Amino acid sequence: MKAIVYVTIKENVLDPQGTAVQGALHTMGFGDVGKVRIGKYLELTLDTTDRAQAEEQVKAMCEKLLANTVVEDYRFELEG
Amino acid sequence: MKAIVYVTIKENVLDPQGTAVQGALHTMGFGDVGKVRIGKYLELTLDTTDRAQAEEQVKAMCEKLLANTVVEDYRFELEG
Numbered sequence: 001m002k003a004i005v006y007v008t009i010k011e012n013v014l015d016p017q018g019t020a021v022q023g024a025l026h027t028m029g030f031g032d033v034g035k036v037r038i039g040k041y042l043e044l045t046l047d048t049t050d051r052a053q054a055e056e057q058v059k060a061m062c063e064k065l066l067a068n069t070v071v072e073d074y075r076f077e078l079e080g
Numbered sequence: 081m082k083a084i085v086y087v088t089i090k091e092n093v094l095d096p097q098g099t100a101v102q103g104a105l106h107t108m109g110f111g112d113v114g115k116v117r118i119g120k121y122l123e124l125t126l127d128t129t130d131r132a133q134a135e136e137q138v139k140a141m142c143e144k145l146l147a148n149t150v151v152e153d154y155r156f157e158l159e160g
Contacts, residue, residue, distance in 0.1 A: 006121055021122075021145070030141055032134075034125035041086055041121040042101075045114035054112075061110055065101070 001046045003058045005076040007067045008039035042066060054078055081126045083138045085156040087147045088119035122146060134158055 009015045018036040025033045044061075046054050058076050067074040089095045098116040105113045124141075126134050138156050147154040 008121065008123075018122075024145055025141055028141075028144060030137060032127045032137060033141075034127055035123075036125075037123045039121040039123075041088065041119040042098075043088075043115075043117045043119075045116075047112045047114055057110060057112060061105060061108075061113075064108060065104055 001048055001051070001054050002079040003042075003044045003046060003054065003076055004079065005042040005044065005058065005062060005066055005074060006039060007042070007062075007072050007074045009037060010071055010073055013071045039072075040066075051078060081128055081131070081134050082159040083122075083124045083126060083134065083156055084159065085122040085124065085138065085142060085146055085154060086119060087122070087142075087152050087154045089117060090151055090153055093151045119152075120146075131158060 015037050018038045021038065022033055022036040025036070044058070046057065048054050048057075055078060058078070062074040062076065063069060095117050098118045101118065102113055102116040105116070124138070126137065128134050135158060138158070142154040142156065143149060
């Protein structure tokens with residue numbers, strides 16, 4: 001089974017990396033660019049076919065390691 | 081208009097960050113985890129309503145700044 005995890009910075013938390021990219025894009029002539037927010041995209045393969053168990057495991061991984069839940073949100077999808 | 085950009089490391093390129101996360105997950109008891117690949121997830125707002133123009137602009141941004149096309153792939157979606 002495959003899990004796709006999206007980790008994003010919470011809406012009310014500053015994203016300096018996004019701000020830097022926005023500035024660079026403006027400098028390069030892409031003046032139409034407004035807000036830029038940068039997060040992480042993770043693909044994990046799991047050696048299990050039990051969907052409920054996979055969901056529970058991925059949730060635990062996100063809470064414990066993949067996301068810093070103080071400043072980040074996460075969501076995930078399971079495939080296969 | 082909003083653009084969601086996914087930047088991922090090409091299949092045949094090593095992902096040391098992914099390997100480190102995989103090792104950490106194993107150490108934490110998540111033995112079911114196989115391959116881990118880590119990419120970037122970007123949300124951009126664009127001050128345009130012209131979908132074709134937005135598509136062209138986001139493609140140019142990816143090629144020139146957001147992705148290193150030697151070792152990374154990208155794909156994007158437009159919303160709104």
